[in-house]
Amino acid sequence: MARPNDAVGALLLEYADLLVMTGGQAFKARAYEKAAKAVSGHHADISTLDLKQLEEIPNVGKSTAAKIKEFIQTGEIADLEKMRKKLPSGLRTLMAIPGMGPQKAVTLHRELGISSIEELVAAIEAGKLEELKGFGPKTSEKILHGIELLRNDTGRVLINAAMDVAEEIIADLKKVPGTLRITYAGSLRRMKESIGDVDILAAAEDSSALMEKFAKTPLSEVIVKGPSKTSIRTARGFQVDLRVVPEKSWGAALMYFTGSKEHSVALRTKCVHKGLKLSEYGLYRVETDELLASDTEEAVYKQLGLPWIPPTLREDRGELDKPLPKLVEEKDLKGDLHTHTNLTDGVAPLEKMVEAARKRGYSYYAVTDHAKNLPMQRMTDEKMLAQREQVRALDAGKMTLLHGSELNIDPDGEVDWDHDFLSGFDITVASVHSHFTQSSKEMTRRLITAIENPYVNIIGHLTTRLIGRRQPIDADFDAVFEAAGATGTAIEINSFPDRLDVNDELILRAKRHNVKFSIDSDAHATGHLNVMRYGIGIAQRGWLTPDDVINTWSLTKLRKFVASKR
Incomplete structure (x- = not known):
């Protein structure tokens, strides 16, 4: 599900790290780092390029181009797999610690036999790292902090990775007959700096075709499948949820599934004072259960006496009470x-x-x-x-x-x-x-x-x-x-x-x-x-x-x- 350019860029960076860790020449590692940056930033989808076009990308030579083509055709790079097998698996675990470079990981393994996070923590507590050249007290503190970050990892991904997946899935689902509307919602629509789950909302009178297509998303597994919600897990390990609603509920559902939780709570509090109730199905009058608005966000906000609030402001930071600015675009x-x-x-x-x-x-x-x-x-x-x-x-x-x-x-x-x-x-x-x-x-x-x-x-x-x-x-x-x-x-x-x-x-x-x-x-x-x-x-x-x-x-x-x- 990752954009091919980003996936290959990550593999080339790993290849550069493994070169350093296996005693390869530094200039070769640097060349692969440059190639990784060039591939990730290349404007064209590399999976559509032939070998000659790959070689035309700045800093991508014949050898690197051949590895890229190999990955596109087979899903792996044989040389990278061989290098992975040369190293204890624990070294790659150490490399996952924020701030831990390949040379430090190799030194820790060579000098102290460390190949797991548990062994590393024990060595730090015993003061063993301070005996190594280049590993002072501050280094130990930074490594412990990196371990803490790793252990507290919530599984959130960078916004561009989430956006790539969301836009790719949406483009695919738009083609399904009967799809009336579709967009991403949740923290991605609010442009949070990192994303947990990707939320996609669609409108259709019959959800079956959409759910069937979504469940067959390449390189993913189905977590749960139903008529109104289906969830998958991508090859990169994060969850994508598709919800399908009738078109008449589109606006209320989009508000509900965009959030944030704090904004929604503030809206519901406002509703209580007005004798109203708000859900993903619409805005209703409590006494009569009369539907007041549901088809557009603008209509729901208007019934609450509010202007339409841009998703990026929906964080309960005063957007319900202050004049809204004309945001930069x-x-x-x-x-x-x-x-x-x-x-x-x-x-x-x-x-x-x-x-x-x-x-x-x-x-x-x-x-x-x-x-x-x-x-x-x-x-x-x-x-x-x-x-x-x-x-x-x-x-x-x-x-x-x-x-x-x-x-x-x-x-x-x-x-x-x-x-x-x-x-x-x-x-x-x-x-x-x-x-x-x-x-x-x-x-x-x-x-x-x-x-x-x-x-x-x-x-x-x-x-x-x-x-x-x-x-x-x-x-x-x-x-x-x-x-x-x-x-x-x-x-x-x-x-x-x-x-x-x-x-x-x-x-x-x-x-x-x-x-x-x-x-x-x-x-x-x-x-x-x-x-x-x-x-x-x-x-x-x-x-x-x-x-x-x-x-x-x-x-x-x-x-x-x-x-x-x-």
Whole structure:
């Protein structure tokens, strides 16, 4: 059920990890990591490509293309299966711990014979890890925290994985005769950052054909099947529920199965005061059992004296009492201000990234490759200046190209270049890429120092979290937001599904300090430009309007925003 590009990307990443763990050459592992990123971000469905077309994907060579084709044809990669068998199964279990890399897992197994989480916990409690080079007290704390995260895993998946499955199933079920309406509901419709079960709602007068088709979804097993609800479990292990209702109940059912629970409870409380009752079948008057509304959400809300409430706001955060904002939408975005090319860790050349952005209809587009203080990116002053000339010379049609950089916020809050060099950029993003375990006081000072730099325009992925893999940094975010609001520094909403950073709760806090935001893709491949929909969803959950988001502004207004800080 996973999108083939994502499934193959995950396998190639695993192959890279296993290369490291079995003593393979580091450059080969790095090549497979790049290939994984390129395949995941490729715009076309790789299952539809022939061998030659696969080889044309950036960073995918003949050997990698052959492995991809093998997987598409057989469902596995023989070389990967062989490598899996070379390692004790416990090592792969250790690799599942957030923050545990392949080299650490190998070291623990080689030096201490650890091949299970239980053995690892016992070794930490006995102080054995501190005897190993590179494993200090902080490392042990981080590993224990990672084990806690793993054990508390609720089985939720990233929103893009859930969306891929939902849209694929919906597209298939739309073709079933008698399907009148169909969409996804639940937390996916509310654009939560991670999803438990995928809820799909359909309207039909006879549900049998829909249920039969749904039960035969490829690579899945049926959990329960009935006339009104059928549940399946996909090959990736998460549950998809299909509910079918009569068309006359569509609006009430869509409200009910969208939630949230808290929003629904607040609505029912409102109903009680009005002598009404609300269910998935409709809104009724209690005394007479008269049906007042059911066919559309708008009609149900209207009967309750409310405007239609966007799903992203249905969290009982005052949406029943406050005036509703005109929420920012994807169509409002005029550009993307955080993207990468293959000059650093992207996989597509500048020309390809620009062309993909131009096709999205943007008015402007910023190229922001990594700066020089991140050694693995091998950036130099000369390379950055050469790229600037390339950007200036490139014809992007009606779209204006902006040359920028994603600067590194060093432990003391300083960034890569001095003011003279920074003044040559059209716009900059500054992000924390290291030293994630600084104290709250140190991290707060670090971020504020960067924010006060007159040449830092946007703070990228503020909390540095990777959902399910890395916890957010510890900082006084209200103090950070106060500084950002005072200096005219935007806070990024990073749209990449494993980041979605900052989240909706921090957005709501930041708004109190008059902070402006930038919704960016952080794209490393052309296909990644499409993740903006997830950043928009988080922005809506934070009640943001177009005026709150700097890349919905005209280029003239954006340039004034940048200039006002310098």
